[in-house]
Amino acid sequence: MTSAEEAGEAAPVERDAEPETAASPQPAPRRIRLLLSIAAIVLALDVVTKVLAVKLLPPGQPVPIIGDTVTWTLVRNSGAAFSMATGYTWVLTLIATGVVVGIFWMGRRLVSPWWAVGLGMILGGAMGNLVDRFFRAPGPLRGHVVDFLSVGWWPVFNVADPSVVGGAILLVVLSIFGFDFDSVGRRHADGDSPGRRTAGDRHKDEGDSQDSAGE
Template identity: 85%
Template sequence: MTDDPDAPEQTIEAPPRRRLRLLLIVAAVVLVTDIITKVLAVKLLTPGQPVSIIGDTVTWTLVRNSGAAFSMATSYTWVLTLVATGVVFGIIWMGRRLVSPWWAVGLGMILGGALGNLVDRFFRSPGPLQGHVVDFLSIGWWPVFNVADPCVVGGAILLVVLSVFGYDFDTVGRRRPDEDA
């Protein structure tokens, strides 16, 4: 501020708020929900005996998955564990610069889902880095999945949409066309 009444008023823009807390809250909600539902599935469901919810279209079906999505890479459980661990650390590192609340939600969904499946990889049989992920939701012809899986996919879709429409993780609002160069 100056004492000159004719000088243009200067506004000091506050630095953008960091969104790491929002990212961690979303991740925690996804993780806790995933763990609770898996514990209940293991306790209440019998492997190989689907429980009908809506006819044969939607069922609870307990499956142990040693691979990735759609049971791919079943012989590489330890590699999947290491990749997921890298993703978790990458998201946390990126979260320090995170400004966009929508990016925080998307990354939080991915982080929570990755952690949910990592808990299984580390603590379920047959042992650390090789544990099988508990899947229990079956819809039609789609492979059996758990709560973490659609969170990871939904979070990834959200990040792609944000990127396509010009929303960056470290800025507020949309990118201007003159900033693309």
């Protein structure tokens, strides 16, 4: 067989492979950029609003926004989101640090854009409160978080708190409905759906393409 005939037979294989490549999920770095962008927005809003709250609000004195239902109320919180688990500041700091590390680890295999949104919300909120834990009084790992917004009977909170909770709810909903962080498409009860592709599949396809090119 001549070289021209070999090239003619190889061409259809390459054309057949093109649709599969086009259908493959976008690279993880793009999802990481989405995750980090959302985290940066949440972190910036959280830090700026806390600085303004400390500068402008009298400690512990409600400033009405909508009557007595919604008020600005500056407090220092040693606990978790919405003033939960007070008295365990250093434990909460270590947990939040572990969450941040875990999100960055998951980011290496991240494919789903909605998971990127949810993880970005959690990451931004966790880092916002970690800034207070490390840099506010009474000291590193024990710093009290600045909360400033009060709504009805709900505990006083900041921008980071609803971001963390909202991101966590989004991830739970995605998991319930069969959307995994490392795949595109919905997971069926009997396994992967025909159109569902994971990050591992994408890497395998890339390796097969390289092997074919080498042959």
